[in-house]
Structure formats: C-alpha cells, structure tokens
Amino acid sequence: MRIRKKKWAAPELSVCDFFVKNPEENAGKWRDAFKKNQPLCLEIGCGKGGFAGQFALQNPDINLIAVDIKIDMLGVGRRTIVKLFEENGKTQYDIDNLLLVNYNVEQLDKIITPEDRIERLFINFCNPWPRERHKKRRLTYPRKLEMYKSFLSPDAEIRFKTDDDGLFEESVEYFNECGYEITYITRDLHQSGFEGNIMTEHEKMFSDEGKKIKFLIAKQK
Ligand SMILES: C[S@@+](CC[C@H](N)C(=O)[O-])C[C@H]1O[C@@H](n2cnc3c(N)ncnc32)[C@H](O)[C@@H]1O
CATH class of the missing domain: 3.40.50.150 (Vaccinia Virus protein VP39)
Incomplete structure (x- = not known):
C-alpha cells in the first residue's frame, strides 16, 4: 500500500504510550510490556490500524502487538486507534492492551522469541x-x-x-x-x-x- 509522507507521524509516535520505541528490548519479554498479563496476539502488516483498534476495543482481556514496516502507516494507525477509543467513550490513556511496533516482518524473530x-x-x-x-x-x-x-x-x-x-x-x-x-x-x-x-x-x-x-x-x- 502506498502512503504519502506524513511529517507528523514519527513525532506523534515518539510521545505515544502505546508505540514501542526499542522493540529489540522486549524480545522474550513482550508479556511484561503490557499492563495486564493475558493472552498475547500479533498482527503483521497492520496498515492504518482499523483492525488493531477494533480488536483491542472488543477484546480488553487480550493483548495485541500490531507491526508494520512503515512509520507513516503506524502514524495514521495511532490516530485511527485513538479516534476509535474516543468514539467509544474512552481516552488514549485507556489503550493498555495494544502496542504498535515499526519493524520488518522479515526479521521478526529478532524481536519476538519462543518465550513470547x-x-x-x-x-x-x-x-x-x-x-x-x-x-x-x-x-x-x-x-x-x-x-x-x-x-x-x-x-x-x-x-x-x-x-x-x-x-x-x-x-x-x-x-x-x-x-x-x-x-x-x-x-x-x-x-x-x-x-x-x-x-x-x-x-x-x-x-x-x-x-x-x-x-x-x-x-x-
Ligand atoms: C496491503 S496493506 C494491508 C493493510 C491492512 N492489514 C489492511 O488489511 O487494511 C499491507 C501492509 O503491510 C505492510 N507490510 C508490507 N511488508 C511488510 C513487512 N515486510 N513487514 C511489516 N509490514 C509490512 C505495509 O506497510 C502495509 O501497511
């Protein structure tokens, strides 16, 4: 999917509580990266975040890692997800079962390991x-x-x-x-x-x- 450059994407993600800045540090420890210890799912190529946001809203008892290779896509995703939560009477600070990760799936086993x-x-x-x-x-x-x-x-x-x-x-x-x-x-x-x-x-x-x-x-x- 092509997407126009979004200058605001990286700055907004850098101050986003549910964007993971250094995913390598979580290798083998993703379960501890969430507020609640509960089943852990993964979406790869999450794009504009609509699926991840709805999944997180509908499944507060499941944790989700959503990965995309494009930072601009994740920037759009962050906005989509916050909007979805707000439309459902919540705020961005209620998003505790979803983490966004900027990574290439080709190398996913460097950041997600058997322990996860x-x-x-x-x-x-x-x-x-x-x-x-x-x-x-x-x-x-x-x-x-x-x-x-x-x-x-x-x-x-x-x-x-x-x-x-x-x-x-x-x-x-x-x-x-x-x-x-x-x-x-x-x-x-x-x-x-x-x-x-x-x-x-x-x-x-x-x-x-x-x-x-x-x-x-x-x-x-
Ligand atoms: C066709 S879009 C689909 C987006 C979304 N899943 C949907 O159904 O609307 C594919 C997405 O996969 C991402 N992608 C492609 N190759 C990837 C890779 N190697 N690692 C991570 N994400 C990748 C692209 O950036 C894009 O957001």
Missing part, C-alpha cells in the same frame, strides 16, 4: 506480490511460515485473509507444505456465516468493489 508464546497471528491483506521473483516477499511465504513457528505457542492459530485468488490458493499450499493444518477455510467470508470478523481498511475497499474475501485458519499439526 504468541497465541494468535493475524495476516490481513498482505501484499500479493504476484510476480514469481517477488513471491518470497509474501508474508505467507514458506520461509516466513517456518519462522512464525519459532514464536507461536503449540496450539496457536494463524488467521489469514485476502481478496487475492492467486495469493490465497498458493498460500493454502504453503501452509500445507509447512506442516500446518487448515482448520477452517472459506472463499467468501462475508457469506460464510463466520462470526466475529473484524473488517480491515483493505477488506472494506475490496468488498465494496464486489470482490470476495478469502479466509483461513491454520494451526501447527
């Missing part, structure tokens, strides 16, 4: 990278699915959704190749009867265009 025991991983509308030579950049590419195992708890779920048919079908193969079991799959999430879906910015955009949303849940065998 992530219980659910969300991959929402990652870039499809359709060209053969770029596919290894996909957040579902086998090398990454193997890396995620290093910090997922044994019964953790990966929840993956996309509008992109090629990415979805090839990702099904990647999950199978890497020894994950697909426990739920639909190629039309919004007509599937699946309950509790939280729409992301891209999901709204693509479904408004009439595209069907593909979704799966995978677990390690």
